[in-house]
Amino acid sequence: MIRIAFLLPHLRAGGAERVVVNWANALDRADFAPVVMLGRVEGDFLPLLAPDVPVIALGGRRALTRPWRIARALAAHRIDLAYAATSAMNLASLAAPTRVPRIVSEHTPPDAFAREAKWPFARRLATAALHRHAVAIAVPTPAIAQAIRHARVAVIPNPVLADAPAPLPPAKYGRRLVAAGRLVPAKGFDTLIDAMALVPGATLTIHGDGPLRRDLARRIADRQAPVTLAGHTAHLAPALADADLFVSSSRREGFGNVLIEAMAQGTPVLATRAGGPETFIDDGVNGFLADPDDAAALAARIAALLADAPRRHAVRAAARVTAARYTIGTSTAQFAALARAIAG
Incomplete structure (x- = not known):
């Protein structure tokens, strides 16, 4: 059984948050015990989590202390593998003083995100330095993978659809x-x-x-x-x-x-x-x-x-x-294979 923690600032409506909810809900419970750890326990997606997925509050308001809070939470809940989503949580996870293997995710090419950051040069340096501590970087498209220099970049399609699309409905002609x-x-x-x-x-x-x-x-x-x-x-x-x-x-x-x-x-x-x-x-x-x-x-x-x-x-x-390429089942199977390869 692999105890896997998903780290996010919150569960407000967003693409990265939806990915975490869908993976946490869909992972095979015979192999995985998912836990969601949030900086703040809030957001419209909280009710969408399966009842057997614990939600842990990391707590604290100071960003500089978040890596230590993450390390303590991973140890307290005997986590075998951690996955972080969003840029801020990626950096905090990789800075955490822990031996737990950490996967981070990049949903945007790093340079594009850095250009919008308050200190773009510092952001690039910090990201490049901390990426060395990641066992893998998960990305949704080959284009983002090509922009990241890391030995283990995994392209995993986002888990969007519960099932394959139904037959096409009639065409519409409005505005x-x-x-x-x-x-x-x-x-x-x-x-x-x-x-x-x-x-x-x-x-x-x-x-x-x-x-x-x-x-x-x-x-x-x-x-x-x-x-x-x-x-x-x-x-x-x-x-x-x-x-x-x-x-x-x-x-x-x-x-x-x-x-x-x-x-x-x-x-x-x-x-x-x-x-x-x-x-x-x-x-x-x-x-x-x-x-x-x-x-x-x-x-x-x-x-x-x-x-x-x-x-x-x-x-x-x-x-x-x-x-049809972006079903939850297809995506979760690929993510589970990556997690097993790392934690195993």
Whole structure:
């Protein structure tokens, strides 16, 4: 039995958090005993964890003491292997004074993340130095793997879908758009709002919450854009299925789980070339791509797709094939194989 700890700052709605919840729930209990350790026990995803997965509070408010708190928690709960998600928790985990093998994850190319950090040069140095203590680095795409210099980089597809996609539903011919994600600068919702102000007759609903909610609401009012902020949505599938087009406007996106969810629902997707989406979306084949941070170009692409329903619908079958690669079962089996190889 391998006791594995998943380390996160919290379980708010997010891609890395969803990966941890799905793996922790799906790991075979004959081989694994998963534990989730959080800096703060909070977040919309907490109720999604299986009842047999303990949640441990690491506690403390000072980031500098977190490595010692992690080391104590790993020892107290007799952990055999630890997996960290998010940049801050990666660094704290690798700095912890412990002999427990640690896997860290990178969901974004390190240089792209470092450019947005307060001290990018220091962040790069710290990441490079601490990566040496990782037994493996898990990434969702080959593109991120190529950007990381580490002896053991494991490309593991994100666990997105509970099952393979159902047969395609009938095509839709409306002008309803949907987007989803944390309301943070990296998601580029400000650009998307500006673009929607230029697209006549269309409406957009953005699902998600975050620190920019008030700023985005003000921007919607100033632009008189046909955009609704729906807040966090626990069950996103019906909203995705009801839309005529899903739009991702990210400036930086390591993968984009919600794109796979939309593709599985039969909803065509338009995503910006933000690092991850272009690794599995072939423009015009299984979805559509646009450049980030260009509201006018994004508006033009949205308007063209809404005006050409046959072109929009032509990508749906190929998108469904793409989505089928990202089931929870497939991803968990690959992660479990990596964990067994390390802990065994």
